[in-house]
Amino acid sequence: MIAGDRNWLLIFAACVALATIYPLIADGYQLTVIRDALIFGLFAASLDFFWGRTGILCFGHAAFFGIGGYIMALVTLNDAIPFASLLGIMGAVAGAAVVAAIIGYFLFFGGIRGSYFTIVTLAMGVICQQAAVSWSSVTGGDSGLIGIPPIEFDVGGLHVDLSQDLPSYIFVAAIVAVAVLTLWSISRGRWGTVLTAIQDNEVRAAALGHNAPLRLLVTFVLSAAIAGLAGALYVCMAGLVAPDLSGLLLSTEVIVWVAVGGRGTLLGPVLGAIFIQRAQQTISSFNPSLWPLLLGCVFVFVVIVFILPDGILSIYARLKVLFKGRRRAQ
């Protein structure tokens, strides 16, 4: 476990170093591409924090991303609200957390687990997207809301203005790094160990004095809050919010990012999100209809071929085990 921790920190440090030198070699456009991919990476890490440690799949995680995005848009587009960027982010995080707390309370304390939870959250995602389309007086309907201003705030005399490419890249990269490191330290310690125990045998964990539904609920709420944060960041960078951001397609894509990157690793899903989005852009430039086809194949491959249930980051560990076994056999 300790060796695993060290490897994780090494990979994390390498990623941070890479992200630090990237502005030196990339132009403004490339920076914004990676910046947006990092935001989706944060979103993927938020899903992994819940799915990876509890084994329960949320199939409507984009609902929280979308809720965060819409709250951020509504707050920053309203001229009457002071400190709009900061209040917007706080509102986005709180809004996603409250919705997750209400839905999660009934599901977890009602004993809903496994695929039943997945189905209910799938419905939740569809409802959110439909609400965004239908409630057009507030959400702008199908076309969404445009003209969302970039994040801008003062902190301790320092004026932060994220309308330029480089500052916005640095801001997002720093938030993603801090968030991933925080989620990781929560999930590797006592909290994560008890979650693993609950995943193994919930009744047993409860018989040892652990309040399993409460622990699952808090984990779910935290996961949703981070997803809301990612949504808020995204709409400010993109300048618009649309119903797609809470839709089924994004909910599916984030699952693919996590599954491909390595469930339970937190860092893997961030890399998975960046990698797959780059692949998507490259492949779509050949033929736009090629990508959905490929995405479907990858999804089926990862889920059904359960040879790599822990994703690509586990290949190294598996190879090591394999070679060790060989050596012993000789």
Next chain:
Amino acid sequence: MSDVLLQAENVGIRFGGLQALEALDLTVRDKELCCIIGPNGAGKSTFLNVLTGTLRPTSGSVRFLGRDIAGLPLHRIARLGIARKFQIPSVFPSLSVEDNLKVARWGAPSPVRPVAELLELVALGNRAATLAGELAHGQKQWLEIGMALAIEPRLLLLDEPTAGMTPQETLATAEMLLRLKGEFSIVAVEHDIRFVRALNCETLVLHQGRRLRSGPFHDIETDEMVRDVYLGRR
């Protein structure tokens, strides 16, 4: 009586048309060891489920330290000081032996024994880093007893603690429990007579959901009626 820990009075439970338990009484005093035996289907596990509050009796009551525990959430019952070992060994297979014990300690309101001591108690000192899922069957049973000890219970309820064990492991388990006797109360449900003989304690014999006999094991063992039931003559 002030030292009464668990008191079941006139407990009865119906599943549809089946009267699974009828008019059962059990009093467990502080630091007392007792066994519940009976042939298959006698209602032993059902009775234990009632005693741990997981099943609500249709009549009668179960009180722990004077408090009705029926229907309380599982984790609240655990925090009152009732530990339980399940019939099927239920450890956390994807955690190490040490982490299993840690999770158990974290659940306790005020854990006392350090993990190292627990490991020694259940004879798993050299298996701390092993994944619990890879342990042998008997070792899983012991680990589960260790997890039950970790929450520093007032009362330990064991559901067939020796199921699937070899005769040597069974006797080692009996010795383990005799060593722990005097620290807290233990109620064991068992149908392995060798195990109960090794414990030689107060015994309640169930048959078809009712009390057949109760008393010290020595008297029970020589009872004609009990022998008949076990041999299937009645």
